[in-house]
Amino acid sequence: MNGLDVPRIRSHFDFPAAGRVVTNNAASTQPPRELVELFRRLAPWYENVHRGQSAASRRTTAMFEASYDTIAAWLNAPSRRSVTMFRNTTEAINAVMYSLLTEFRDGDNVVSTLLEHNSNYVPWHGLCREILPRLGRRVELRLARFDADGRLDLDHLASLVDERTKLVCCTGASNFFGSKPDLAKVREIADAGGYPQPTGERRALLLVDAAQLAPTSALDVRALDVDYLAFSFHKMLAPFGVGVLYAKEHLLDHAMPFLYGGDMIAEGRVTAESVAWNDLPWKFTAGTPNILGTIVSAQALRLLVDLVLPTSFFGGAGPLPRVAVEEVMARIGRHTADLTARCMAGLRSNSHLVTYGPERRTPLVAFNIEGLSPFAVAEALDRRGVEARAGCHCATLAHQALGLDPPASCRLSFALYNTVEDVDRAVEAVREIAGGYSAISDLARLRG
Numbered sequence: 001m002n003g004l005d006v007p008r009i010r011s012h013f014d015f016p017a018a019g020r021v022v023t024n025n026a027a028s029t030q031p032p033r034e035l036v037e038l039f040r041r042l043a044p045w046y047e048n049v050h051r052g053q054s055a056a057s058r059r060t061t062a063m064f065e066a067s068y069d070t071i072a073a074w075l076n077a078p079s080r081r082s083v084t085m086f087r088n089t090t091e092a093i094n095a096v097m098y099s100l101l102t103e104f105r106d107g108d109n110v111v112s113t114l115l116e117h118n119s120n121y122v123p124w125h126g127l128c129r130e131i132l133p134r135l136g137r138r139v140e141l142r143l144a145r146f147d148a149d150g151r152l153d154l155d156h157l158a159s160l161v162d163e164r165t166k167l168v169c170c171t172g173a174s175n176f177f178g179s180k181p182d183l184a185k186v187r188e189i190a191d192a193g194g195y196p197q198p199t200g201e202r203r204a205l206l207l208v209d210a211a212q213l214a215p216t217s218a219l220d221v222r223a224l225d226v227d228y229l230a231f232s233f234h235k236m237l238a239p240f241g242v243g244v245l246y247a248k249e250h251l252l253d254h255a256m257p258f259l260y261g262g263d264m265i266a267e268g269r270v271t272a273e274s275v276a277w278n279d280l281p282w283k284f285t286a287g288t289p290n291i292l293g294t295i296v297s298a299q300a301l302r303l304l305v306d307l308v309l310p311t312s313f314f315g316g317a318g319p320l321p322r323v324a325v326e327e328v329m330a331r332i333g334r335h336t337a338d339l340t341a342r343c344m345a346g347l348r349s350n351s352h353l354v355t356y357g358p359e360r361r362t363p364l365v366a367f368n369i370e371g372l373s374p375f376a377v378a379e380a381l382d383r384r385g386v387e388a389r390a391g392c393h394c395a396t397l398a399h400q401a402l403g404l405d406p407p408a409s410c411r412l413s414f415a416l417y418n419t420v421e422d423v424d425r426a427v428e429a430v431r432e433i434a435g436g437y438s439a440i441s442d443l444a445r446l447r448g
């Protein structure tokens with residue numbers, strides 16, 4: 001089999017037994033039973049890390065540190081020194097913002113896009129409109145447009161980048177349109193600016209928000225040549241609470257810490273006059289970290305491979321071969337793309353419905369039914385057993401750019417465990433809701 005054995009995959013989860021049609025996966029995915037049980041399996045050796053000489057502490061520390069290796073391998077990062085952990089994508093992006101804060105010079109600019117989730121817009125708005133002005137520095141925030149299909153306008157992006165562009169912040173995939181900017185082109189555009197960074201490089205730094213890209217694509221941070229890349233594990237089968245920031249090692253070395261405190265300092269090297277930072281990546285691990293969450297999140301990646309291939313990486317700490325990661329993500333990508341194409345075809349057969357975004361997309365479809373509130377649609381879907389999300393999905397800028405009033409849509413989104421039946425049930429439920437509406441409006445038209 002070179003696709004997915006979906007029934008086998010589903011047998012690892014509890015939600016099917018509850019009869020749920022889980023089609024809100026772009027918000028968060030479901031946790032497989034093994035990961036929930038892993039918390040309990042870790043309990044006998046429960047201890048803090050880097051803070052004890054007991055066998056339990058050494059064992060937990062080894063597992064915690066090995067988690068960074070798994071994540072580095074998943075991203076094809078050179079080593080764990082480039083991997084830092086936060087609560088989620090949002091906190092990871094804020095960490096970049098705060099650690100670069102002092103480097104911005106009066107007259108610099110940050111270039112981002114109208115496709116961004118608020119996590120990759122509001123921190124830069126805060127930096128440029130709130131924080132730096134109070135420090136007497138003017139830094140402009142420029143936003144690149146998208147086209148009629150929700151694809152990033154690369155020419156417009158290029159026109160915004162100049163020699164004062166310190167940073168380009170771009171989504172890897174829009175959580176509203178599902179469109180995926182060509183990151184190689186975005187890198188070229190960021191390079192062309194030629195900004196003189198304090199590290200000696202002459203180009204804009206590139207930060208990619210991969211929250212919607214990571215769940216269905218193999219990410220290769222070296223091939224992408226990104227400076228920063230963030231994603232959240234709760235969209236990749238792990239329980240809530242852990243996000244990753246990959247950053248190039250020399251940038252982390254050079255950067256100010258994001259948070260100050262215990263464990264991020266070199267052991268014993270704190271005096272009344274000076275403080276020395278710990279080695280990477282621990283320089284970015286201030287205070288007791290989310291130890292169990294980190295271990296379980298890294299194991300989620302190993303389990304993901306086992307769910308798709310006949311392997312047994314889960315529970316171990318050995319190297320994760322690149323070919324396995326690529327194969328697994330290619331299969332997940334194909335399966336979820338098929339479901340998404342089926343969903344779009346089904347929805348588009350309805351003349352009272354508009355879908356947003358291009359053909360080639362991540363596994364989500366946002367839509368509106370003419371004359372109906374997307375919130376009412378999501379609630380009506382829920383009454384029919386189909387889980388959806390209504391709102392702006394934190395892609396407020398894009399909803400506003402489309403002139404949607406209220407700035408909202410209803411969204412269905414798929415993961416590796418979804419079936420063709422899930423899609424058909426969702427499409428049928430939408431058809432009923434839209435049909436009910438059109439019958440009423442046709443009647444009103446006849447009467448009127």
Ligand SMILES: Cc1ncc(COP(=O)(O)O)c(C=O)c1O
Nearest residue numbers: 088089090117119175211212232
């Ligand atoms: C594109 C994108 N960026 C960032 C986020 C924020 O992720 P988190 O809530 O885990 O910080 C999301 C979550 O929906 C997202 O879709």
